[in-house]
Amino acid sequence: MSGGTEVYAAQAADGFSASGAAGAVLQVAAVVAGAPLVIGWMRQVRARLEGRAGAGWLQPWRDLRKLFAKQDVIPRGTTRVFTTAPLVLAATSLLIAAIVPVVTTASPLDEMGDLFAVVGLLLVGTVALTLAGLDTGTAFGGMGASREVTIAALVEPTILVAGLALSVPAGSSNLGAIVESAVADPGAVATPAAALAFIALIVVVLAETGRLPVDNPSTHLELTMVHEAMVLEYTGARLALVEWASAIRLTVLLALLANLFVPWGIADAGSGVAGLLVGLVAVAAKVCVLATLLAAGEVFLAKLRLFRVPELLAGSFLIGLLAVTASYFLPSPS
Amino acid sequence: MSAAHLPALLGGLTLAACLGAAAVPRRALPGVAGAGTALVGAAGVACGVAALDRGIEPIELAGALPLAGLRLAADATSGLFLVLIGAVAVAAGIYTAGYAGRGHGSARTPLVLLPVFVAAMLAVPLAASVTTFLFFWELMALASLALVLAEQRRPAVREAGLAYAVMTHLGFVAVLVGLVVFAAAAGAEEFGGLGEAAAGLSPATRTAVFLCTVIGFGSKAGLVPLHAWLPRAHPEAPSQVSALMSAGMVNLGIYGVVRVDLDLLGPGPRWWGLALLAAGAATAVYGVLQAAVATDLKRLLAYSTSENMGLVCVALGVAALLRATAGNDEPTAAGAAAVVALTAAFVHLFGHAAFKCLGFLAAGSVLAATGRRDLDALGGLARRMPTTTTAFGIAALGACGLPLGCGFIGEWLLVQSLVHALPAGGTLVALVLPLTVGVVALTAGLGVAAMVKAFGVGFLARPRSEEAERAVEGGPAMAAGMGLAALACGVLAVAPAVLSPALGRVLPELPAVTGQGAGAVPAPDLDTVLRLPGTSGAMSPGLLAVGVAVGIVVALAATHWRARRRPAPLRDAPLWACGGAAPTARMQYTATSFAEPLQRVFDGILRPEVEFAVTPYPQSSYLVERASYRSRLRDVVESVFYRPVLRAISAAAAVVRRAHQGSIHAYLAYGALGLVVALLVAM
Amino acid sequence: MGLVASIRRLGRIAEPAPPTTWAGAAPPDQASKHPEAGGGAEALPAALRGSLQLRHVDAGSCNGCEIEIGACFSPVYDAERYGARLVASPRHADGLLVTGVVTRNMTDALRDTVAATPEPRVVIAVGDCARDCGEFAGAYGVVGAVRDVVPVDAEVPGCPPPPDAIIQVLRQVTGR
């Protein structure tokens, strides 16, 4: 092992910063507390556009609080998979919230997992839930699991290709590095490659979090369900964990999307308390804007037929591919 | 004892195991054969460790084979494969003691042959000359063929055996031609001489050798379209043999490619890398697609083997392509990425061997308990066979290629090599690599679907047949075999650092990929945090596992919020059946229905044969009396690629048959004619 | 785009929240608790304050009540603003809205649905049929009113009950 290793070891040594550690704690706390609010805010936006008054943006918190006081029901014939799946889902979501640059780019956990590891962790959570759906042995559980896995499998190429398009200009697939390079080179955000990658990633976020037009989060009709069908047997605290974790996933992905393309305001290794607070406010504002746009967009969309979803995903894969090619052939001016 | 004695120990143990298994009374047979196999495997691991440490000096056994004699030696590359195959054999051997004890594949001949098969597999990487290599290659093929035919009373087994016999020998012919051409052109027989002479060969010879050997070795590794034997033979063999073949023997196909095409032949043109890449990509996607729609548990695992060998082949192809792009004048990003890709190939070989061995052993345990391999007839095993279920769960997690599983690190390294090669690789690379990323991603995604199906449908929920209802665990020996493989999975998943020293020795032995002189690149640092040479990617599988564990504890703590206000939990509540009667086990999703959306999406590739017939009442065509729906999936490559070939061969055979009239006069005339022709040619 | 224009033109459709009629301890006639089910509004589970997920069960209704329940969640009445929401599974529900007389075929289904709803839960009988068999009393397929089959926590009279009345009961549970 030659000098190269030492250089990286040195980098790793100064990779840990107190500000980064504080930022990581702050962002996990913010995401955990804020994720239900994001969902509440999106429902509120939607309600207003439909002419309704809406339940208020605190409603998801009231729902969670109530669910934690409700009876636990363990259905007949289920195994430990059913009882632990929500924990795995929640654990992976928390870990992602700690790794991804939400408030700061200098999270000490950044080295633990790059973009591809984060994608893998998301998938671990999804897999846990699909297994729980199958474990109940109901027709709807199996149906939801089958659909969820199909969509997850088909969205994977888009994620990785879009990830490639983002990693190549930054020279690294670690999310902190990608966001930092975007901060250092604001012009790169305006390139065709970045725009194409942005579009591809939006489709990814919609598919991963089960939003319209891939899945309808507020459907009551089992036959059209994807995500919801898998969790039909959950009650009380476990249901609360599932919903909370789903909210965290949506929030983190929105924050990541925002920071990848509009990184301004995010704290870095040198930021003090003020810098971290600015980062927090900035990301809250960005997520708020994205959530509003997403909720408003959903008013205009109907759910796609399940077998039209692959076409959407194939389209987004092509866009991702174009993004990579563009990043090679049309490098950013700087 | 010096390293040179280890191959002798290996041979001696094999002989002892064989004789022991042939001589002991029936009752002791499974134990003796299993222990013998495990010991041979352990000797293989010892050989491998010695080879990785210092290498094993050439040993000549002049009289062992007529004309050429045997020549054994091992460098670190051989050592890596020795450890890999030896370790699989240890787990499979221990398992055999329990598995055959329950009456599966327990006839004497297959059990006597089991140590021979393992020894032949171990001897292939030890071979240091063309003759020796071919001898052990063929011995391995014959032994495995006999083992596949262990349960020859079933017609499916005989059919699989026939397919295997034909394909493996066609592959052997390709390897034989390739190596003989190589040896003839190089004027040498030992591998050392071949390597030295390779650079002086004409490009045409080199290309011929490359193509022949890749086809031959590719058929052993299960590359499309030469994979057809694999999903037939692996499921029909007794399960410990499936494990040995799928986790051990296929690796030797990769060993052949590495040894002959990347090591001995030396650096090749760019299209060699592209060819490997294309073959690997086609195999990976096709294999995983078939696995995703398969309903036979062992067939699913066999297709997954094909898929993973495809991924390894992609990694080798990327490495070769990038090395051809990089040049040897200075360290380049492409060169660094090539090393990462090669590392990915080796790491993935280990990960795959661990989870596939475990997967087949667990599938064998299910088979022993229920007699069923059909996922549509399984289910509910989690409560009845907790050890097997846990084992298969660990294997499936590895096969998914997800974090926390042992398949993740190889795939991560592969993707990293693609990321870091892109800016440096030139236009061709810029066009090929993004597509490769797409292929790897699709493979990973569909792999998840296949494994969720295998685990979720096969092991969870409620049993779908009486056999599954009555399933019980198979005893301590089987559990120990699975436990060993599971341990390997766990270690490889969280601490790939264990491979670091071995790779540090292997990679410099392959300068055709890792570069020479100034262009040489060190092996990646697989420490707690994985770091890549010359690039800034980092990932830590061990810390991720710790992170998830901490997360689970936090989530568990969160569930206690307001717990005191909760009414007592309701256990064993009836399932919510939308107000209808309690759902029966038949109402569960099956493997077929689970894979139906994917089958529809990939309709064009899979081409299922669907028959849908509606029988109306005579009174009115609108009143349906009976509706029947049948959907069957065949291997498309088999029907598209093999059928015409087989038809052509039988047509040719029919022509030849006309010459055979059974008349002694005619045969005498043929003989005379042949002699005349030979004499004319000789003049 | 037509939708944008409609959104702009219509603005807020939801009518202002009417004053609560149960105001304080005394339960009003309009939404009386059934005597067997216990005392006043305080007996409703406190855990459900602020958030009430509902599963609707049609035990044999003429579908008039369903139309009114649908209206409750329409933009005009907007029951969601009081914390009530319809869900797809009784496992996710805190309350059941039962409409219609309980017919023979739905008896078991109704019992199963109540059993599948985790505690604490409320069962709300909506409409005259659900309270005392209404129009259908004595018909051959009728088993009885909802309270004859499962314990009932609150009732809404009317044939069909107006959305206001249903919402009053829901607000009584959520306390909003």
Ligand code: SF4
């Ligand atoms: S109460 Fe009236 S509207 Fe409601 S179900 Fe009965 S008859 Fe129909």
